Amino acid sequence: MSHEIHEHDVLVIGAGGAGLRAAIEASALGVSVGLVSKSLLGKAHTVMAEGGMAASLGNTDDRDDWKMHFRDTIRGGKMMGNWKMVEIFAKEAPDRVNELEEWGALFDRTEDGRIAQRNFGGHRYPRLAHVGDRTGLEMIRTLQNHGIHQGVDIYMECTIVELLMDGDRIAGAFGYWRESGKFVIFKAKAVILATGGVGKCYRFTSNSWECTGDGQALAYRAGASLVGMEFVQFHPTGMIWPPSVRGVLVTEGVRGDGGILKNNLGERFMFNYIPEMFAAETADTVEEASRWLEKDPNARRPPELLTRDVVARSIRAERLAGRGSPHGGAFLDIASQRSPEYIKRKLPSMYHQFKHLGNLDITKEPMEVGPTCHYIMGGVLVDPETAGSDVPGLYSAGEAAGGLHGANRLGGNSLTDLIVFGRRAGQYAAEYAKSLKSSIKISDAQLKQVEKVAIAPFEDSGKENPYQVFQDLQSCMELNSGIVRVKSELETCLVELEKLKERAAKVKVEGNRHFNSGWHYALDLRNLLTVSEAISLSALHREESRGGHTREDFPDSTEKFEKVITIVKEKGGKMTWKHEPKSEMPEELKELLA
Amino acid sequence: MSETTPGSSVSRPFLETRREDNWWVGPMATAMGLLAFTVYTTWAALQGEHYSWGPYLSPFYSPLIKPEGWPLSPAILILWAPGGFRLTCYYYRKSYYRAFMAMPPACAVAAAPHKYRGERALFIFQNLHRFFFYLAMLFVVILTYDAIIAFNFDGSFGIGVGSIVLTLNAVFIAAFTFGCNSFRHLVGGNVDCYSCASMGKQRHLLWRVVTFFNKKHMEWAWISLFWVGFSDAYVRLVSMGIITDMRIL
């Protein structure tokens, strides 16, 4: 059977910030690059990022430097971040941000014309370069408009079904055009996975349909290891009303710019939930918090700006104590803190979003918010320097890769992650491809096997509706493997996932392959099932609470688990797990944590 | 032509749309308004009499230029300037393209089928808007002068209804003129870097002022259009003795 074939040195899967940055870098090094995107170029989930990108430029507060950024990121990640990755990240961030400006990004400015920085949860100093509350859009458009002149071949609306192997090394990828449904083969010496997150495992998520864990699942099936999959971030402030927008993100910038959280008694409850680890740097009175808002350098930060895991759990606790808002969340109030003009200038798309979707004027009324699945800290296990996985030729960057954020990601660190490690993945994948002398081969048997999987939903093997299975999977994860977990539920979840796998095998799709959304859902299901299992399995075996992983039966963090990371890997057709010791941080870095 | 270029989809018949709202009300009202004004102005401009009374001078005849032996109405000698200003104005372009030429009559309503060539041939003169703007500024000065004179009743200060009518006329014309897109460009829109250009900060401020008026350019266009016609009618009716000018002071 003959299929459309494209050949490249480096194939980048995913055209969000990380994928685009990787493609730009690889192309600049003179190799041929293909960039595959599941949706149209520039629509990737990166556009949803609102608040900004963290880099210790020191423009707004010159006390900031990479060491401080390192400290905040490690502590925010509850000591689970890979120290080497975090070090590289904190050191390279400022250069990457300045580079974007060179390529046309228009950040908000300081008085003296430098890039302005805003406050965000967990960051000691104002650190986020931003453009109002649409920084992700600025990033993706900048990279897109730069990338189209770099000679990168872009394949839009193409979904990858499986990675192709030549022995134990990467040989390319097999996919289909969403429009025609026709299959396409990409031969490549190196593949970079930059496919983003897994949010669609859950019912309420800020993630778009694209975030179905493709990269993590593709890597897993190709034999790579996944790390830290139990750490899923639930963003504390998602919209919860009306139902049709439940889960849509409300940027942390609202709190960074002065927004406060209140319960139904009107109490500013975050003062009651300050963890010991952050007590020294958090304001403990309303008076001090308001001084901070007025830029008093000696005032400590308001508790609303504690890390996301803390805030999300606090909102949940208030609701369980009967102090939640009418639709089961909390009130986020900026109207009482800032002038309408300020709010409209600094948070234009939030204003727009609530006005249009929620019928609410945020300059006059408080918003109703609650936790929503936002980000996965875990992902493909990669080398900190090269972004390479344990499969030769397979690289990963951005949300698809794991390790940088540890157990909890700080707001603003994600966009920077994309460009720091996107660039590294592009560089090292290009070098690997250049160094590879022998040509790659793909066996026909392998192609036939993948093709069979891809067309299976059209066969008459059952009559499950893909949308129904999809929804049931989301409910199962929401219920059993969500924001707060317990052993029995996690075990139930794993059992349920087995049943869902059986049902997924019996999915039946109507119509033909021509832009058939049912078929697309059916194939995405495979990946979602894989990552759901990885999340639940990893969560079951981490018997402590830490960052984005909260266990009702083990509410405290323990030293025992602080020393290990969870690795998931395929063995003989089954998912296996193990705890591996974390690499020891050098003394000079340890000193920075004080 | 490749498949992905526009133009591969079928042509739709004139006025075809799926819109269910009263999209035709806008262009219809515009057409009627502009038509009524044009008819009245042409008639009034051709009269050549009853254009002044006491201290009042109809804006259609200001500045009053009456060369020896000119056989027609003096209005014709000056009206081309404000006329040209409005004809090349970016707002009026929208209104006449929609209302008279139906290119398009309204958004997502199929346009008239005749060939469209944009700013070609005669339409290239639409680019001369700024020159008409220079003249329009002169007219603001002249009409302001007329408004001041309208308070001078034979050497003594007074206020008649006509004084207020002509004052408002000058104000409305000014608000329309100073919101002009060309003016907005000339005062500061053409600067790329306000912080480095000479007088950059002042130009930025000016640009913001013009932008303020420009935001309501359409509204000022209609208000000033109506009022200038009304001013002429008022002076005309008083001059013809049909109505009497009320003295307030």
Next chain:
Amino acid sequence: MKEVTFRVFRGDKEKGELKEYKVPLSEGMVVLDAIHEIQATEANDLAVRWNCKAGKCGSCGAEINGKPRLMCMTRMDVLPMDKPVTVEPMKRFPLVKDLVTDVSWNFEVNKRIRPLKPQPRQADGTHRMMQMDVERIQEFHKCIECFLCQNVCHVMRDHKITDFIGPRFLIRCATLVMHPLDTENRLRELKDDFRIGYCNITKCCTEVCPEEIGITDNAIIPLKERVAGAFYDPLAWLWRLLTGKKADQRT
């Protein structure tokens, strides 16, 4: 529960028709929710493009009751629900299937615009730009590339003119032309290659823009004025003759 009737275009290049579906109404529902509901129940293979469902990615442009809009930002309560709601694909682009059109032409046009060529950096390796200088063009960067403006513009939609780059790309040009750091001259290509003269200021692009960008007033007209200054202004021409400045020199 109240039900709303939808008439959704189903079909491809060869043939197509409006098909009726009934969808139960829920609070705060938007048109895209209804389309998803139809997809999940009655028509699994209904083709629709969408991503963020929050008006940020610009994927779900369609014509709702004949008006170009984003499906995710069109609340049901702004539509007359006693009558059927019609949902059709954007009409200016070639149809792929159902509500999906081929918008690749836009990506080709974008490649024709030369990228930013900034001035050299300052000694400390950064650029200086004042808020005052970037504010005006930051508005243009709000564009989410939904292409509703490209869809509605009569120059392309009705007159099928293919050498006009359209409102979306004129605002991209405006960003570059007004960029305080850019060193390129772009006015001649705006006039000769991108054919800004085709725009007749009828403002439908501005009317449909979901980001409420002042496309016509803040981008296209200022560009036209710059082009007029460079090529149609005899006084400016005389001034240049005397001062020796070039027609499309940057200020």
